[in-house]
């Protein structure tokens with residue numbers, strides 16, 4: 631009796647079917663092995679790519695930018711660190727230069743200080759950046775400011791100022807550096823956006839609008855320059871433990887000056903910087919670094935907008951200041 635199928639006189643046919651199945655299984659295993667090997671090789675090739683790479687980081691004087699500087703420095707990148715305050719940048723340069731890491735060859739970073747919100751300085755800064763090493767491999771548009779306020783109480787100049795820093799500044803720097811990347815048919819542009827580039831939360835209009843604009847611009851750019859060998863990643867983190875909320879502007883342009891609970895309890899900036907490094911290594915297009923609730927909110931905004939808007943209106947009512955009532 632044939633053991634596998636229990637039919638009498640069936641052993642021969644059944645055996646050959648089993649042989650065939652074993653052959654198919656072997657082939658599948660071999661295929662999976664080749665695929666795994668290929669992926670490991672692709673990964674190794676990508677992981678090696680940051681040694682000596684010229685990486686420009688804006689907003690490198692504090693928070694996420696400073697942590698990005700640390701992790702890209704440790705990966706062997708040649709850094710150009712940007713921010714408004716030359717002295718704070720110099721401090722980061724010295725900290726990194728004093729910290730050679732492991733067996734990796736590291737380089738002392740260079741600092742280029744300029745104000746992203748000043749449209750007259752960005753082109754000159756881009757020329758200074760290009761003069762450092764002759765080209766740029768990775769541009770990380772990280773600098774940004776936050777905002778707190780009701781639209782009714784917010785001066786239009788504040789709406790414009792936040793857009794200048796968070797949107798037009800990075801766009802101007804990107805467009806100034808892009809032609810050289812396209813000429814070399816190589817480069818990677820990262821935009822640090824936010825969960826608020828995917829969903830808009832009440833009393834954050836200027837910030838959320840600037841991040842939505844960032845998402846849209848860099849999505850367009852990704853599609854347009856892929857054929858030129860230039861990659862684009864948009865990173866959308868949830869709360870990160872930095873001074874962002876302290877530096878936020880309010881409706882009248884004054885500084886908010888408070889470390890919000892959400893920000894204080896946010897992710898470790900080093901972890902987020904590692905995720906930025908991974909996105910560059912893996913050439914990821916769009917990365918959301920958020921917990922389940924914000925991620926669910928992003929899906930809800932697309933799949934059930936009416937419910938999302940109701941939840942946001944209820945949030946706005948709860949946050950409403952007494953003077954608005």
Ligand SMILES: NC(=O)C1=CN([C@@H]2O[C@H](COP(=O)(O)OP(=O)(O)OC[C@H]3O[C@@H](n4cnc5c(N)ncnc54)[C@H](OP(=O)(O)O)[C@@H]3O)[C@@H](O)[C@H]2O)C=CC1
Pocket residue numbers: 688689690691692693694695712713714715718744745746747748772773774775795822823824825866867868869870871872873874875877893896
């Ligand atoms: N913290 C959070 O919860 C989250 C942050 N993000 C994003 O991460 C990015 C980094 O913010 P984070 O590290 O948290 O905040 P920080 O306030 O610590 O860092 C902001 C950086 O931007 C620089 N900067 C601000 N304005 C300008 C300007 N006009 N020109 C040039 N540089 C400027 C600052 O440097 P200097 O003042 O010396 O010029 C500083 O280095 C931002 O784009 C933010 O929107 C996204 C999601 C969550």
Ligand SMILES: CCCCCCCCCCCCCCCC(=O)OCC(=O)COP(=O)(O)O
Pocket residue numbers: 776777778823824825826831834837867868869870874875878890892893923924926927930941
């Ligand atoms: C099932 C869905 C329920 C809806 C819940 C809404 C959840 C909203 C999550 C919001 C996450 C926002 C992350 C923001 C990250 C960021 O950019 O932070 C920078 C800020 O300045 C944040 O300002 P905030 O005033 O919001 O602290």
